[in-house]
Amino acid sequence: MTGLRALVLSPLCWWTARRTARRMARPGWRAPVPVISVDSLSGDVALPGALAVIEKLQGRGLSPVVLIGRDVAAPTGVDEQKHTYADVGGAALLAAAFAPTWVAGDLLDGARTVLSHTFAYGKSPGCIVLIGESYNPRIQSDIFIAIVDAACGFGNGLCRPAGPLPEPLEQAMARVDICLTIGRPALHEQFAAAWGQVIPEHNIRARMEVLPTGMDWRGLRVLAFSGAPAPEHFVATLRELGAEVARAVTLSAGQPVTRALITRLRNEAAMLGAQLVTTEADAVRLPGDLRREVLVLPMRLRVEDWGALDAVLDRLGMA
Structure with missing residues (x-):
């Protein structure tokens, strides 16, 4: 403020x-x-x-x-x-x-x-x-x-x-x-x-810190979206892992992650030649049948x- x-x-x-x-x-x-x-x-x-x-x-x-x-x-x-x-x-x-x-x-x-x-x-x-x-x-x-x-x-x-x-x-x-x-x-x-x-x-x-999963993020072009309180931390972590963040989308607090929203983001990612990626907290908000289309960056304290x-x-x- x-x-x-x-x-x-x-x-x-x-x-x-x-x-x-x-x-x-x-x-x-x-x-x-x-x-x-x-x-x-x-x-x-x-x-x-x-x-x-x-x-x-x-x-x-x-x-x-x-x-x-x-x-x-x-x-x-x-x-x-x-x-x-x-x-x-x-x-x-x-x-x-x-x-x-x-x-x-x-x-x-x-x-x-x-x-x-x-x-x-x-x-x-x-x-x-x-x-x-x-x-x-x-x-x-x-x-x-x-x-x-x-x-x-x-x-x-x-x-x-x-x-x-x-x-x-x-x-x-x-x-x-x-x-x-x-x-x-x-x-x-x-x-x-x-x-x-x-x-x-x-x-x-x-x-x-990123939870090791064997995923190699180096060179991967991504469209990152998140409704986390500090989404810039999420984006910075992706870049540190070597991912190329083509676009970052910040969702407002409490914004529903609807099928229409994911469809729009998926189409935008396709035009950018990028893969959708989000946080674990945002992934649980996704429609169940669309989760397989979005990569998740797991992190632990x-x-x-x-x-x-x-x-x-x-x-x-x-x-």
Whole structure:
């Protein structure tokens, strides 16, 4: 947001801060298992960080169950073979490939359903991982992991509507147990210089890396399309792999990836002599029968050191 606009809107920040404080002051339900909330304070997608956390928990012998807020009639266990993007959303479909995943309109109802369903099968979830629901007061979290894009940081540091934050930064950091920052090494240093005084002691650095699949991208002419919050990272990665990006198309947030859109992009790619390519998050939005026509660039989060999370988990007695 531009400086002038932020300055004009800054007097309204007190309303956002007050509303958030009142909402979060409500007592939430305490689950019988640990609850880990993974979210982004500035509205960026928290999923890559959440998936890395899930794999880390599984590596410690825990059995996390994922819970994501979604406007559904009743809590629903996600089935990758049965459900579509329209049914449960892209985050839930991707998370379901890593761990049992549920979506619910009411998180409290969802959490109770998850537990009763799991216990009914003679199992016990090691923990519940809430993705993107840190400001929902219905359930108390034992650990709050904030995902931060090192390139963007916390924007101008102001809360809405003058900035990207849901509450004043100092207030938010009082609830955060761990900051997981994502970016290249130089960006981590810039982030630390700008925000190191306000982030919690526990900070985990990570970066997105291409998942090796044997695909040789060198010399491949592509038309790249993505609705990711920072599509320029996706395009830059393709170029680093040696692909020739003939055209890059940015989709607006929440824009439906319809058959008509893919047909138009396919025709444009044909005229350019290019192959369609997109991200995993965008691929799950494609009509099923068209997915085979689009290459996917899979990426995963590589964490430098999980020591900060290990320390917090040890403190809570989570094996």
